[in-house]
Amino acid sequence: MLSPEILAKYQPVIGLEVHVQLLTESKAFCGCINQYGGEPNTHVCPTCLGLPGALPVLNRKAVEFAVLAAKAINCEIRETSIFSRKNYFYPDSPKGYQISQFDKPIAEHGWIEVPAFDAAGAAITKRVGVTRLHMEEDAGKSVHDGFADSVSKTYIDLNRCGTPLVEIVSEPDLRTADEVFEYLTKLKEILLYTGVSDCNMEEGSLRCDANVSVMLKGAKQFGTKAEVKNVNSFRYIRAAVEYEIERQIGVIEEGGRVVQESRLWNNAEGRTYSMRSKEQAHDYRYFPEPDLPPLVVGAEWQAEILKEMPELPEARRARMIAEYEISAQDAATLTATRAFADKFETAAKKAKSPKRVAALLTSELTMRLRLAGLELEQSPVSMDGVVMAADLAESGELSSKMLKQLLDISFEKNEDFPVVYEREKPQQISDAGAIEKMIDEVIAGNPKQVEQYRCGKKTVAAFFVGQVMRLSKGQANPALLNELVVKKLDS
Template sequence: MPTLTQITPEILAKYQPVIGLEVHVQLLTASKAFCGCVNKYGGEPNTHICPTCLGLPGALPVLNRRAVEFAVLAAKAINCEIRETSIFSRKNYFYPDSPKGYQISQFDKPIAEHGWIEVPAFDAAGAAVTKRIGVTRLHMEEDAGKSIHDGFADSVSKTYIDLNRCGTPLVEIVSEPDLRTADEVFEYLTKLKEILLYTGVSDCNMEEGSLRCDANVSVMLKGAKEFGTKAEVKNVNSFRYIRAAVEYEIERQIGVLEDGGRVVQESRLWNNAEGRTYSMRSKEQAHDYRYFPEPDLPPLIVGAEWQAEILKMLPELPEARRARMIAEYEISAQDAATLTATREFADRFEVAAKKAQSPRRVAALLTSELTMRLRAAGLELDRSPVSMEGVVMAADLAESGELSSKMLKQLLDSAFEKGEDFPVVYEREKPQQISDTSAIEAMIDEVIAGNAKQVEQYRGGKKTVAAFFVGQVMKLSKGQANPALLNELVTKKLDALGPL
């Protein structure tokens, strides 16, 4: 019978995967969720703690107002309905990095519900579609500490505990089981991260644990009415690995069923090095945590007036911004997608676009020449040697025809090599563009005289050969011939020779 390594496309086609995601997002507040301790990644172990973090007797939690506002912002950005009255509960469990023996969370009355995110997907016929993924709920809770199992001389026999993370404010975003493929999982997470970064509520840094995701995966025969038994996949620290983990888990479960086995409800750990999941423990149910209302916190009331205040903080979100920029600046959808990948990139483009002769030229320059050089240099946009003022100057010089494409690239190369802004490099190296008609015509005549075969092709009707002559003249002029004038004169000269 089929095993994991023998799963064929025909066997895969018999089954329908069903996937739901639980995404934990740390909030970028200055202090923790229920105390005044600094909310900051790192630091000496066990230094960002207090009696409230540790759950010591007599220490009472006080809810961080900014954390509530960030939770509402995140919820509205993913189209959730805000519950005016929500309740904090104690989620009871024992683990060494949770000194209180419980986590303050929300259970049956979360702060937000019934949201959605739209992602690119494919229908049954393979056509590209937009798919709406439901968001069941967004609730507030606090993070636990960290158990450190390696990095010490005695790590084989000991686990070290760092409680600095205890009490860090989180929101957990729970999707509906609407995802059907690993690619849809990747797109959902990419879109969610993009939205959250725009709101500014989190830095979504997976390496530092400020965005963590668990995937609930099950499979059922196509046409079945009931979902299969789900397994929760944990310990995945990048979107790429989440896609791989989900793909693996789908095939693993299909293999179990095809072998006549039964999928067990459990939590499974993803192993990056081996590219597979391992059983971790049986999956808990809600009743295992013995939820009950947090006695030290009153109900959270976010009334209409407070919601209206918070909504004023909500920025223009990526999809809306893309649509507006395409219409306002007449840029391509592809350029708009690149420019709005981050809020900072979009902000900088719009500042430059409003100053430049051609916003489209600025967009093209930012998304191609500048981005290519930043990637090659391993630099972020805020460390680019070429400022937005430099981008505007470069775009205007190219738009006016004073700089050819080759000249522009050479100047940008020089700017990155020397770590200098574009205006500085331009003033020092200022290439002279040849715009003298007679000088360009003389070079065209020279190229025509030396390339009889190509002349014959052009006269025979192969008009695309004109590009060859343009290239040869550019080479002869060392890239300094005015490109617009050159194209015009080449066509004029060749047409004057007449057809064969």
């Protein structure tokens, strides 16, 4: 571990390359099903196998998804873009090249805003540039079998060949591992809202490489970068970047030189390993794809595509805070996914108090779902049940304690809230005379606390409220009870 003083001498510089599989029904340039898994080499055809004479035909939906993704991250759409052949030999690329975009990508010059901290440690919003978003096809998958009798075997599954991708390349604007995490989190959230990808990292729908370098603070030239690959979660990417920053600083501090290379992250060991040298940029010998004409996405088509653009997370949060008068924290929780936000808004429009619905969803329901290991879609309490619970609490017919008890029963018995409520029928006591009778009983039994209250210790009133609540089995109307306790004690 390097000392904080040594680390403080250096400025990390980080850029990201994010590959996102598009959620189309068929592949990028053929009619094969675009689906994860399946028996190896069954979702293939002459086109994705690269057989002679097979010609690619561009998937229109993939173009529309690429435009949606690009506009969602504030990119400019290039009206005419070009597909190219990226030439390299690897066993899981049967054509010997990848159809991609090079000097004329479909979109450029975007940005994403992320939470960050300035040099003084104050919270700020930082704009991270997006250099480009371009379309390409995925390669197949190499499956390594381990060692048997000292012989390693690798199998090739070409089902993934031809899956439509967009690659999103950031500017080298990121300066910490935390900023990397925030950028990826924000990017994933935006892409999920647009519906262009499921962003499932475990299935390879979203893959990220980080280009990391360090330089002395105040230097004008970036240091030599290393590319970190093979990281399958945002948490591990943050750890890999932190490790790589410290590794490079250590190399320089010891008088060495950082080598331009690709490095693999080993999660079990918490470190990166050299994969291959990249002293010189690899010459992929790009040239225009002769079997595909230029892609023209004119203003009219762009306008048609953008009709499908949903309200994006940041805008939705701001609107919900203003419209429903909920807190920024609740808005952030409720808009974590488009589905959750949709469900909240549907419920909020039916309820007496949207704020009460928000509170129920973000605290009571979310907490119970987490403890039960359930997703929102698996909740025994429906959105109509949430509305009913919120309305009963808002009208004062249910105390907070009673509401919690009924929700507990819903989860224990896997029953919706209205079913539980109709069966249990807890009645809140709102009769002032009945509550006063219980208060008198508690006051009579606790003269010491009465004397403390009369000597100026007003907080003792909470003791009497608690005792009456216990006596009423949690059914006394809380607001009325508090009012009557103070009134009785003062008199």
